[in-house]
Amino acid sequence: MDSLLATENAWLSCNPKFETTADMPYNIDYDHCVSDGVLFVPDQDAEDAEGCICYLELPGGPGDVPEWKRMRGTEDIDNLAIGLCIAEHDLVALVNREKEDESQPGYDIVISLVQYSTGDAHPLAEESKIVAVSGRTSRVPTVDVEISGDHIVLVMTTDTVAEDEEPDDLVVIYDWRKGILKATIVDVYHQYMNVVFLTETLILLPMLHTQCLAIYRIPSEPRRDMISPILLLQLPLLSDDCDYEAYYRSITAKSRPNFFAAQSRVPAVPLRSAFLPRAEDAICAFEIIIAYLPEEGQIDREPSCFTMIVHRKSFVEITEGFEEDPSFDRTEPIAWEDWGPFISRWLESSTENDLLILKCSGQRYVRKGEKDNNPGCPYVVLDFNVNNVRKMIKAKARSQQHFDWEMEDGIGAHSERSAEWEDVPRIRYHTNTSMTRVGPDDLFEGPVQGSLPYTASVSNIICASDSVLLDSEYVLGIYVR
Numbered sequence: 001m002d003s004l005l006a007t008e009n010a011w012l013s014c015n016p017k018f019e020t021t022a023d024m025p026y027n028i029d030y031d032h033c034v035s036d037g038v039l040f041v042p043d044q045d046a047e048d049a050e051g052c053i054c055y056l057e058l059p060g061g062p063g064d065v066p067e068w069k070r071m072r073g074t075e076d077i078d079n080l081a082i083g084l085c086i087a088e089h090d091l092v093a094l095v096n097r098e099k100e101d102e103s104q105p106g107y108d109i110v111i112s113l114v115q116y117s118t119g120d121a122h123p124l125a126e127e128s129k130i131v132a133v134s135g136r137t138s139r140v141p142t143v144d145v146e147i148s149g150d151h152i153v154l155v156m157t158t159d160t161v162a163e164d165e166e167p168d169d170l171v172v173i174y175d176w177r178k179g180i181l182k183a184t185i186v187d188v189y190h191q192y193m194n195v196v197f198l199t200e201t202l203i204l205l206p207m208l209h210t211q212c213l214a215i216y217r218i219p220s221e222p223r224r225d226m227i228s229p230i231l232l233l234q235l236p237l238l239s240d241d242c243d244y245e246a247y248y249r250s251i252t253a254k255s256r257p258n259f260f261a262a263q264s265r266v267p268a269v270p271l272r273s274a275f276l277p278r279a280e281d282a283i284c285a286f287e288i289i290i291a292y293l294p295e296e297g298q299i300d301r302e303p304s305c306f307t308m309i310v311h312r313k314s315f316v317e318i319t320e321g322f323e324e325d326p327s328f329d330r331t332e333p334i335a336w337e338d339w340g341p342f343i344s345r346w347l348e349s350s351t352e353n354d355l356l357i358l359k360c361s362g363q364r365y366v367r368k369g370e371k372d373n374n375p376g377c378p379y380v381v382l383d384f385n386v387n388n389v390r391k392m393i394k395a396k397a398r399s400q401q402h403f404d405w406e407m408e409d410g411i412g413a414h415s416e417r418s419a420e421w422e423d424v425p426r427i428r429y430h431t432n433t434s435m436t437r438v439g440p441d442d443l444f445e446g447p448v449q450g451s452l453p454y455t456a457s458v459s460n461i462i463c464a465s466d467s468v469l470l471d472s473e474y475v476l477g478i479y480v481r
Contacts, residue, residue, distance in 0.1 A: 004275055007473070011364065012388060013429075014381050014457030016475070020059055022066035024478070032478065033358055034058075034471045035084035035256075038116070040092075053082060053094065058474050071119055080109070083145035083152060087276055087472075088260050089124070092116050093152060093176070095132075095143050106135040109143070111152065113176060127179040132172050144193065148258035148279075149200035151218055152176040155192050171195070171205065173218055183219055183227045196255045196284055198315050206251035206286065211235045212333050215319055231319050233340070234333040235288075237445040244292035244301050246443060255284040255312060256361045257472065276472055277362025282312050283384050285360040290443065305349040306438060309365060309384060309452060314343040337446065345384070345452035346438045359470050363388075366470040369458055378459045379468050379475060384452060392431050392455040428458040 010017055024041075032041040039056045053071045071092065083093030094112040111130040113122040121128035132154055144155040157169045169192045171185035185192075188209060196204050201218040214229040238246045259279045286308040292301040318339055322328045349367070359366050363385040369378040383389070437449040463477040470476075 007275060008388075011381065011383065012392065012455070012457060014379075014459045016461070018059075018062040019461060020062060020064075020066070022056060022059075032469070033082060033084060034469050034474070034476060036087040037471060037473060038084075038086060039469075039476065040082050040084065053079065053092075058471070058476075071114065078107075078140070080141065081143040081145045081154075083111075083147045085147035085258065086116050088149075088258060089122075089147070090116050091122055091147060091176075093145060093147060095145050095154065097140060108135065109133040109141070109154070109156065111145075111154070111174070111176070124177055125179070126177060130174055130176065130179050132174065133170065142193075144195060146195050146197060146203075146258065147176065148197040149261035150175050150177055151182065151197075151200070153195050153197075153203060155195050155205070157190055157192065173203075180222055183216075183223045185216065186226055193250065193252050194254075196253045197258050198284075198312050198319075200259045200261060202316065202319065204253065204284070204315060205229075206253050207232075208248055208251055210333075211237070211248050211251075213315075215315065228330075230330055231322055232330070232333040233315075233318070234336050236336045236340075236448045238290070239442055239445050242292075242442045244294060244298065246290055246292050246304075248288070249291040249303065250289040251286065253284055253286045254358055254360055255282050256358060257282065280313060281363055281385075283360055283363050283365065284310050284312055284315070285365055286310070304440065304443060307347040307349060307365070307367070308450070309345045309347070309360075309382075309454075310340075310343055311363075311384070311452075318343075336448075341435065341449055342451055344450035345432075345454060346436070346448060346450045347382075348438050359468065361470045361472050364470060366468050366475055368468055378462055379477065380456055380458050381470075381475070382454045382456045384454045386453060389431060389433065389453045389455045392429060393433075396429065396431065429455065430458075431455045 006017075032039060034040070037058045037060075039058060041054050054068055055071060056066055056068050059066055071094075078097040079094060080097055081095040083091075083095065085091040085093070092114045094114060096110045096112060097107045098110045099107050109132045111132050113125040113128055113130070114120070115122045130152075133156070141156045141158045146153050151173055153171065153173050155169070155171050169187045169189060171187075171192060172181065173183045173185075174181055185205070187207075191207055191209050192205050193208065194206070198204055198215065201220075203216050203218065205214045205216065206212075207214050210232075212235065213233040215231040215233070216227055216229050219227065235248070235251070238248070257276060257279050288306045288308060289303050290306070291303045294300055318334075322330075322334070347367075363383060365382045365384070367380055367382070369380050431454070433451070433453040435449050435451040437447050459475075463479075467478045468475060469478065
């Protein structure tokens with residue numbers, strides 16, 4: 001209990017127990033992910049890099065020396081994505097593009113199920129490889145993969161298409177233990193980018209073209225026909241009065257950890273993390289980019305970038321509420337103002353370079369603070385646990401010795417510091433329980449605002465990183481040379 005309390009206090013104060021650095025000898029771009037204290041990147045530099053994944057077990061203390069290792073799948077494969085479920089299942093799913101022979105017209109999309117602790121085929125999977133899609137395409141698709149409980153979900157779209165061909169987006173849902181296809185979803189090109197689990201059997205897919213969040217229930221038995229959403233939640237509509245023609249360019253979602261299933265872990269394989277957040281309490285972080293089409297004579301306008309935070313359980317409660325209503329029409333989206341403002345928090349951002357990077361774990365979300373005239377910038381941890389919000393409100397009420405500086409969005413952006421502030425610690429705290437609005441004013445049809453309470457802590461560590469990631473016990477700053 002003492003260790004748990006110390007960990008919680010370290011998070012609330014944004015004061016890590018230790019900090020260290022590790023060289024990144026690989027050209028990772030932004031294709032990296034972290035799970036249960038392990039960082040994974042594709043090895044793009046090695047001559048024999050096809051099918052090879054590099055990983056780093058994050059140090060447990062200041063004396064640990066980080067060491068890169070490599071995990072190889074089958075030979076002659078093109079790795080497309082990595083699905084991580086280490087804490088839940090000791091499982092790494094390598095999603096590959098393979099061709100059995102040259103006469104085959106297209107490539108197969110294959111899932112290799114690997115036990116992380118041994119590097120061997122996973123002992124709980126009846127088949128070590130699942131051919132998720134056979135002969136799908138000759139082009140390389142973009143793939144997102146999520147694993148929760150007994151299910152693995154692949155979201156596939158092809159970015160490069162011929163002028164006379166626009167392949168549909170394809171979502172496949174498998175029981176990874178049995179290798180059985182449970183359900184499929186097919187939609188128009190580039191409708192979906194990724195998926196999040198709300199429960200073991202409830203998934204959410206952001207829909208780009210219709211600006212909706214689609215919620216599906218995974219059937220208990222395999223379905224031959226395509227499944228349909230049980231609920232559609234409309235995102236804020238864009239205004240026709242904007243000086244530029246605006247459109248949703250990207251909507252992605254992340255949530256961690258995923259759910260444990262009954263008898264999910266292999267016996268005698270210990271957890272790396274001492275404390276895991278409850279999946280039921282976790283937040284979903286939606287990274288949204290709205291771009292602008294300039295008309296003739298107009299200068300280019302920078303995209304507007306937002307983050308929307310909603311608890312998983314809020315989506316579950318909404319879904320269950322509408323499912324119990326016999327008069328509810330599931331084909332009609334629920335308007336944003338009827339579901340969103342009181343269960344969400346919107347944040348504005350000035351960067352779009354790391355939108356698919358995992359920045360949330362449990363009820364915490366991490367982002368970079370704004371730069372000042374000094375090198376680097378702090379990072380900011382936002383905590384949406386209502387108990388921690390109440391704790392911080394009480395602590396601030398008891399203490400009169402705290403410092404604030406100018407903040408944009410109240411989450412850690414700061415103006416140039418004068419000389420009298422140089423000796424003041426950079427750790428700052430901020431709590432927001434009010435309804436706040438994001439802009440620009442002419443962008444949306446109506447006010448876009450949210451009131452989900454949070455407390456934010458700004459680090460006194462200044463890091464020159466290109467992106468930050470969050471795991472259950474770590475904040476990682478990634479600097480790409």
